[in-house]
Structures are given as C-alpha cells and as structure tokens.
Amino acid sequence: MNFIIDATVKAIKTLYQTDIDVSAVSLQETRKEFEGQVTIVTFPFTRFSKKSPEQTGAEIGEYLKSELAEVSAFNVIKGFLNISIADAYWVDQLNNVITANDFGIFKPNGKKVMVEYSSPNTNKPLHLGHVRNNLLGYSVAQILAAAGYEVIKANLVNDRGIHICKSMLAWQKFGNGETPESTGMKGDHLVGKYYVIFDKEYKKQIEELKLQGQTEEEAKKNAPLIKEAQEMLLKWEAGDDEVINLWQTMNGWVYAGFEATYHKMGVAFDKYYYESNTYLLGKDIVEEGLEKGVFFKKEDGSVWIDLTDEGLDQKLVLRADGTSVYITQDMGTAQLKYDDYQMDESIYVVGNEQDYHFKVLFLILHKLGKSWAKGLYHLSYGMVDLPSGKMKSREGTVVDADDLIAEMEATAKEQTEALGKVNDFSQHEKEQLYHTIGMGALKYFLLKVDPKKRLLFDPNESVDFQGHTGPFIQYTHARIKSVLSRANVLDIKAKRTELAPEERDLIMLLTQFPVTIKQAATDHNPGAIANYAYEVAKGYNKFYHEHSILQAEDELVRQFRLQLSAACAKVINKAMAMLGILVPERM
Template identity: 60%
Template sequence: MRNGYLYGLFDFPMTRIQDELITSIQSALLNLFQIENADVVLQETKKEFEGTFTFVVFPFTKQAGMAPPQIAQKIGEYVLENLHGISKFQVVQGFLNFSLADIIWAEALISLQNDPKPYHLASKNEKILIEYSSPNTNKPLHLGHLRNNFLGFSVAQILQAGGYEVIKTNLVNDRGIHICKSMLAYQKMGQGETPSTSGIKGDHLVGKYYVAFDKAYKAEMEVLIAQGVDPEKAKSQAPIMMEAQAMLLAWEQGDAEVIRLWEMMNEWVLSGFEKSYAQMGVRFDKIYRESNTYLLGKKIVDEGLQSGTFFKKEDQSVWINLEAEGLDEKLVLRKDGTSVYITQDMGTAQLKFEDFGAKKSVYVVGNEQDYHFEVLFHILKKLQKPYSFGNYHLSYGMVDLPSGKMKSREGTVVDADDLMAEMVQTARERTTELGKIEGFSAAELDALFNQLGLGALKYFLLKVDPKKRMLFNPLESIDFQGNTGPFVQYTHARICSMIRKAKEQAIDFQLENMNETELIASEQELIYLLGMYKARIEEAAAQYSPAVITQYAYDVAKQFNKLYNEVSILNEENAIKRNIRLTLADLTGKTIREAFELLGIQSPERM
C-alpha cells in the first residue's frame, strides 16, 4: 500500500491538504491523547471504501489507551472541526478514512490546468550518461536486445523528464574473438557473397557465419574427443578455434587483410543495425566502438601496473586482486597481450568522462553480467578515477522462451526484425477487422500500424519490472486488449476525437464557477491520478523503471474509460459539468501522450 503522497507540483492543492491533514492529525493526537511528535503517515483509501486519504490508528492504541475505532472516531471529529478542506470522515475498524471537500477538487483541477510545466520536474543540474543497446557485431539483434533498447531509451527519457541532462550512448562491441569467429567462417565458406548479392540484411548475413563457425567448431571438437582428447582440451585445441585466436592477434597487430575483412563485415552489420534502430525508434547521442577504446583500456592497464593496482603473472598476463572486496583475482589483459572485455570497458569509461564529464553513468546490461560490472566498478575505484562513484548497472532480467534461454549460436532466438514486422502485421489485421479507418491515406495507415504494433511490443516488454526475468511465448501473440499499449493508445485516440468535436462545435471549455460543483467519485479519482504524474516520474527515475510509467498510464486510461462509460462528457447538458469533464478529458489525453513519450511509444490521434 503506497502512502499516497502527492508532490512535484508546487502549491498543488491536494499536496497542501495532505500536509494539513497530517498536521491536524498530529495536533489531534497531542490534544486528545497527549501523544507528542507522532509519526503520521497517510495512505490512499482503498477503492471499496469512501474517501481519499486513510489514517491507520492501530499503532497508537497503546498510548491512547482506547480501542482503535474509538480513537479513530475522536480524531475524525477533531479534524472535521478544525480543517476546512475535509468534508467528512468514516471509521472502519482501526482505519480512519477522510473525504475531501469539493473546493479542494476544484482547486486541484484548476491547478493542473494552469501548471506551466506540467510534465517535467525541476532541473537537477546534473549530467547523467546512459549506455544501452551495446550490440556485438557478429549477429543480428534478438528479443533480448529489444528489451535492452526499449528499456535504455525509455529510462533515458524518464531521467530527462526527471530533471537530468541525459546523454545516450551505445558501445558497439565490434572487435574480439567472437567477431573473428564469424569473420573466419565467412573467409572459409562465404564464397564472396554480400548483402546485395544474397539479398540478406547485413547483420543477418554475418550472423549466418557466426552460426556456421559454431557448427564447424563443434564438429571438430567431436572428432578430437573421439580421438581420445580431453573435452576441456579439445575446446581450445580445435583447429578452427586456434585459427580464430590467431586472427584476433593478427587484427590487434593491424594485419591489412584481416582489417579489410573486418571493416567490410562490420559495415554490413552496422548498416543492418541502423535499420533495426530506426524501426525501434531508439536514438543515441554518441556511438562508441570498442575498437576505438580498447587501446585506451590497455593504457589504463599500464598505468595500473605502475601504480601497483594491477600485477603481472609469470606468463605475462595482468591481473587485479579483489579479494579484499570479497571477490577474487580477475584478469585484465591476456598473456598474449590482447585485451579482454573488461579492458575496453575501462577505456570506454575514461573516454566517456573525457567527452562529457558526467559523474553519473548508467549501464543498461543484462543481469548475466552482474559480476562483470561489480568487478569493473571496483577496478575504477581502485584506480581512483574521478568517475568511479556514480556508476550504476541497470541489471535487467533475461527474456526467456518457454523452452528456456535464447541462444544465438543454437538458433533458438526470436529475431528482433522478424518480431517487429509480425507485430506491425498483426496491428494491420486487427485494425482492418475493426474497420474504423475510413478517410485514412495509405501512408497514414502504415504509420498507424507501426505505432500500434510497436506500441504493443514496447508496452509488453516495458510493463514488467526491469529487474525481473520475463517470459515470452512465441506461440501466443502479444495482446492488443486489456493492459496493453493499444488499450492506452485507444483511450488517447478516443479523447482526441472528443476534443476535435468540441472544437468543431466551437465549445470553449473554460473552467469557471465550478467551485460549488460536486464532482462524482470517478472524476475525483481521475484528478487524483493526474495529480500523481510528477510523483510517478520521480519514482520511475529513482528506480530506473519504465514499468512505473506503464502502470500509471494504464491506471489513467482505465479510470478515464470508467468515467466515459458512466457519464456524458461532450453531450452533458449542464455547461459547467461539461466543461469540467472536457478539461479532464483534455488533461488525460495530454498526460497519456506525455507518459507514452517516456516509453518511446507514439499516441495516434485516430485509430
């Protein structure tokens, strides 16, 4: 049960009444029961009871020396008499429920409408850098990457709305042994095919050879094992693996032919990724490439060696001892002098700081790398880097299939491009079936199907708490009804339609003389929710969680639809009531649009 504390809006009437209510209850406890400095916390009143704020009196029974309902009754009477904004109270066991006076609701609505900066928190005057996506250039993107990209983009949007200056970065892992694997397989089996000769999107073409390498590698291992070689040794002794390692060394030494192959294949992959990113709707301020940062990483290793933070073993490999931190020894440079994953991360961290000077840095990377980031952050601290204290690993859960984890090498993945295309196609079918698309041009229809399909997909992936692993069943299509993106989009379109009609009828829905107007519960609840917007942004930013926003957007849409079905809005005969409702509808539509903006989801005006 949340405590229901609204904030964010300066002088928001509901925030004020909430504070006043707390003070009044404290005063009641003092005057009636001689309880000093009571820690009074209010909660939202549960839906099935009348009221807005609830005070739980159980904790005070001993001190008050009275049964809970009697305490509640006495406090209720005291507050009712002393606080104008409270219109009534009800006691249910030890729960004291307060209802707010109509004037408070009226003031709250007016305040919402007049807020000059309704959808952003005050600037925190702080830069925060967020790294997400971070693909490997040896295979196409899959469903796991979609979660990463949507999450990273959304968290960036949320932090921005939360008052930070946000820099979005992408670290492309474009070098390393895994890249050499697809290069080598292509060299052996590619027969010169290219994206244009094969008609295969570049990233998919390269991915094909990554899978081919793994297949050949496994075959060779089997042969070795059949010859009696120890399976562990077979892993490193398979000829094709040794060739890949040789290729990596050649790459680091600048071998012209290897570099040329690498550049060509990376180009294929990256142009493929660009198309995928465009379809996802994600953007970056700066793209880093591991091939440009690993040397800086090596330099940092040298520095660390000199300062004694790192040490060298007999075989020339370089390590750090993190046993004092509760971890173990960790390799930072191979014996052959080539860099490992964490080497380049040190370089990238340094480069980012030089480029932007942000003290805070968020890494959106799956929870399978928890240990890696723990190590990295410890290393940066031991190196006494100025950017070593604001690091946060946004560790999100894997997307699992019913059969278990997705594995690129084994081909058990849901491809990102395919899935997005399927979602758009499903949107097309659903929308066509419903037949509400008269007057749309072909281009408008395509845009709509994209917005709906991607909206459904993004919402589906973002509504789950990022930290938790989630399940995707390819056999069950993602819903367009219920707690989904299209449901919220639909509510938005419905509101837009109504506002359009109001304008056509030249209705100017100004709020005047509404002070004595009694609002029904559904209207009050909607005002309450709209007043929570900034609090939710703050919460989502603090938790790095778009799920907070999806839940909020759903609550708002749900509440509006409830109101929509209960009363007439545009057709309400009482002009004051009609204007109140149109104002509410208008604010609801804008709030949904803004909230969805934070999720990277577009809100169509018609659908």
C-alpha cells in the same frame, strides 16, 4: 497532499504539545470500501495523545476539518483516519495544475546521467534479448529526462575480437563477393549468415579431427578454421591493411542494418563508443592500482585483486603476457566515459548473467578511490522467452529483432482488421497504424513488468485491445481524441460544485503523475509508468461508460468533462512517450 501532512503536524503540536517531523505522518490512499480519499495512520500518535487510536483519529480529524477548507468530512476506522477532500479542491487541481502546460515536466535538476544500452556484437543481427535491452535503456533515459536530468544515451559496440573475425573469415572463404546490395539482405543479416557458416564448418573440422584420434578439446584448438581466425585477429591488432579494410567494410554493412532496426524500434543514441577504440584502455589503471596496493602481482607477472574479504574471490585484471581481460577494458572505458561527461550517475543496462561482473567492476573502482564510482549502477534484467514453436529464427536458435517486429506488425494487422475499424484508412495510414500498434504492444508487454523478472512474451496476448496491454491504452487515447474532435472545447475553467465518483477518481489519479515519474526515475523502473498509464486508461473508460460527455446535461458539465478528457489524453501521451510508445489519434 503536503497540506494535509503539514496540517497534521500542527494538529499534533496544538492538541498534544508535541513537535513531530513531517516524515512521521504516513498518508495512504483510502481503501475503496471506506468513505474518503486520503487516510492517515494514527497509531504512532497515541504515545503523544495517551488515548486510543480511534479517539486520537477523531481529535485530529476535527482539527483538520476546522482548519482546512479542503477537508469536507472524515471518519475513523480503528487506527485509520479517512479524510474526504472537498470536490472544489479536485476541480481546482484540474483547472490550475493538471491542465497547465508544464504538468508532468520537471525543471532541470542540474544532474547528469549516462544510460548505456544495446551493446551489440557486429557479427550478427540484434535479437530478442537486445530488444528488451534497447527498450529498457531508452525508456529509462526518457523517464530520467522527464524527471529533470540531463541524459546521455550511450552505446558501447563490441566491434572487435575473435567472433568478429569468424564472420570475416567465413565471408572470405565462402562468400564469393556477396554484398547486401547483391543479395538484397540487410547487412547485419548477411554478416550473421557467415558467422553461422563459420560455426558449421568449424564443427565439421572438429568431428574430422576427433575421428583422427584427437580429444574434443584438442580438436577445438587445432581445427584449421579457428587457427586462421586467431591469425586474422593478430593481423587486425597489428594493423594489417587488408584485414582492417575487410573489417571496416563488413562493420559498415552491420551498422547500416543496426540503424534500420533501431529506427523501427524507435530508439536512438547520443554517443557511440567502440571496443576497437577502447580495448587497450585500463592498463594505466592497473598500474595505478599496483602503486596504491589495491592490486598485486603473482610470480608469473599476472595482476590480481583480492576480494575475499567482500565475500567474492580473487579476480584477474591483467594477464601474465600483459594483455587485457574484460574487466581491464571496462575499468578503462568507465574512466573514459566519466572524463568525457563528468556525469553524476552511469547506468549499465545489461542482462543478469553479468551481475557478478558488475559487482566486481564497481567494487574495484570504489577501492581505487574513484569519486564517481558511487554513481555506477547496473540495471540488471531477466531473459525473454517465447512460447515454444511460436517463432524461430533463420538459424532455429535465437529470434531476430527484425523477424519479431515483422511478426508484431502482422499480428496487429490481423487483430485490427478483425475489428473492422480501419476501412476508411489509406494503405499508408494502415501500415503506419499496424507498426504503431505492433511496437506499442511489444514495448508495453516488455516494460510493464519489473526488469529483473524473466518473462514469457506472447505476441497474440500482447495485442489484445481489451487487456492490460499497450493497444488498450492506445485505443483509449484514440477514443478520447475522437470525442474531442467532435466537440468545441472552450478555453475556460469550468467550475463544478459536485463531482461524480468517477470524475473525482480520475482527477485524483492524474494528480499522481509527477510523483509517479519521480519514483520511476529513482527506481529506474519503466513498469511504474506503464502501470500508471494503464490505470489512467482504465479509469477513463469507466468514466466514459458511466457518463455522457458530448450529451451532458448542461454546457458547464460538458466543458468540464471535455477538459478532463483532454487532460487524460495529454497524460497518457506523455506517459507512453516515456516508454517509447506512440499513441495514434485514431484507430
């Protein structure tokens, strides 16, 4: 609607001999109870007109109506000028803008962004928290790509450390040579099983030592298992062949398991970083910080940064024995990533429990004078809860991603079969559909809300075909495809002189797709796209129920409504793809 803004600027110049900037013109969507589609707030212009908001609005309205063929009428309610846009304008938007092949696709903007997400530990399977992380990261990457950015999807795998050694040691002691092949278990589940076994045996040893008179803290340090795990980590860091071989073998099992889960989730990566390759990075940055006076050394040789002036505290960046802490590694990895790609922005998709860590990391890099530090962004998100008793993992604690996906497919199957609409589907088609609906329900439910919010996920509620859900939007897409499959859609630009309100509303909504993509990319918020897709689906269903499409009164109207239907399907498809959600052709 830039033409309305430009014309309003000219109106102020002509009527009140005042130059104003386009940013001074505030456009809103007209409220449903008033006539019109676009509203201009006239209060700011009264200081130029020296007249009441109503009179100012009437004068600007008259000017716009006389100057713009697109303006068919206007009305003024207090300080709000409501403008009716001629139906010919909306018809032209459908015929020449919305139906164009490049609608909703931005040209490359020359900017590069990395989105780092997933970041799993190789000692256990992906869980419910990882699901939100992966879906959020992948969707943000898709939205940024649609908005014209070159996107690198990165995964920093935590494949070393004491927790990895716990799984390895437990498998050595209690595994009897088990493998994914011999047990039929996914590799990540098998390794996770031994992490749990370690924990159980470790707790037993702690209790035994406490009975011998040791305190809880003493027992935790002195338990033989933890000492052996620490010894194994030292051997790993020293490059011991036996430990390294076991580590490579068990990590290989885990990666195969992760890949299967990633495939089911529909997420992918362009670049993997491994903590086993990056854990020594950052020490040179510490030296650089000491030279620049950004860091200081304490008497014991440990290196710190003082952030008290920024309202934080003193932060350790290198231990007295010269070993790294997490922040050291993260400084080094941030530099490595920038050296690899020279991106304009680097987004970290990490839960909100790490808010403080990233505030400190970004501040340190900024103080070190890293030019790229201004492009660092922490996409913080809240936890996901399940209704109590709804699902439990094998260990009764966190919910495995694989179990959740299986539960979603089962729920989708149950609800779809209850509707009786898949009787003519082959078994393979049914299984594909249940997976598509189940994952669509899961993804939509997790992505439609602001990432910062903690949310309660209910599988049954998410697979409602009538609610604010993924399956409702998927079903709408299938409905449109069903209509189009029964019609001969001609490649003509069907002109209409008068639109029904539902047709006009739908076209207006479709024109907002590009600006919605741009806003979602700026805010790193898939919820904007999710809720937009829902509004389009809802608007289409209202249009579908109010107006005949295939049995329209004449061929011109029929072709116009078919083209409007096809445009809605295309926009729904593109919007849902940005969320990583497939939309079926039939269901």
